[in-house]
Amino acid sequence: TGQFRPNKVKYLSAFREDSWFKSLFVRKVDPRKDAHSHLLAKKEDNNLYKIQFHNVKPECLDAYNKLCEDVLPSIHADSEYPCELVGTWNTWYGEQDQAVHLWRYRGGYPALTEVMNKLRQxxxxxDYRNERGKMLLSRRNQLLREFSFWNEPVPRPGPNIYELRSYQLRPGTMIEWGNYWARAIEIRQQNHEAVGGFFSQIGNLYTVHHLWAYKDLQSREDxxxxxxxxxxxxxxxxxxxxxxxxxxxxxxIPMKTSPLK
Incomplete structure (x- = not known):
């Protein structure tokens, strides 16, 4: 044990020094020149995302799912609404009796405003919203941008399970996170498990969401x-x-009508 500890410390010190040296050659983003959202988000589009977390009364979960399956796809399919349902799920492990919905608004905040105004009419x-309110214990949402180095989430066949990994970062570290994950995503693309990566604009700030797809829990582990x-x-x-x-x-687990199966 007396010999192992110094060797371990020496290894970690060398690893830190070597990694620091490598990081000098990574293209860094200067956070002083622009807002984080402009530095980290994709330049070629103006997509805005909304993620919704609905905590459902346990006895109402089946009725809630049926209600969503009857109404949400019609909004997704209607060209009058500049929005798309990216995916809709029930949480299997994590918070129980929870639904998660992810929407994309092509056109940013003006598209979001247009959709909200039209939905009021x-x-x-x-009717769906009023009925839904009777089934919920609580709900919250966030507005998100997608990281420039992630693929845009597109429909995929199933069956799959999905993992949503959510990170609350220390304020001021989003640029640093983006610099490292711009390289890391290349490592994690090899099995096509990467679905989407997002960072918050409104709601809990300095929040990052990474969405992954796997065939099952063992595939995830492997x-x-x-x-x-x-x-x-x-x-x-x-x-x-x-x-x-x-x-x-x-x-x-995806709901029946989720584009991400």
Missing amino acids: NKAFM TRNAAWQREGWDEVVYYTVPLIQHMESRIM
Whole structure:
């Protein structure tokens, strides 16, 4: 034991020095020149995302799911609404009796405003919202932008399970997080598990959501373990963990009408 401890300290010190040296060659984003959202988000589009968390009364979950399946796809399919339902799920592991919905608004805040105004005139939606209110214990939402280095989430066949990993970062560290994950996502794309990466604009600030897809829980375990065998993953973990104040993982099952199956 007396010999192991100095060797371990020496290894960690060398690893930190080597990783720091490598980081000098990573293209850094200067946070002083623009807002974080402009530096981190995609330039070629103006997509805005909304994520909704609905905590449902346990006895109402089946009725709630049926209500969503009857109404939400019609909004998604109607060209009058500049929005798309990216995915809709029930939480399997994490908070129980919870539904999670992810919407995309093509056109940013003006598109969001247009959809909200039109929905107020939509009787079917207003009836849905009133009925939904009777089934919920609580609800919250966030407005998000997508990271420039993640793929845009697109419909995929199933069956899959989805993991939503949510990170509350220390204020002022979003640029640093983005710099490391711009490299890390290349490591985690090899099994096509990466679905989408987002950061908050309104709601809980300095929040990051990473969305992953796996065939099952064992596939998730195997894929995550395999990442440690790829060069650079240990460095990303080593430098990003200190940026996190709190993290949470949800395993989610798609609802019947979810575009992400």
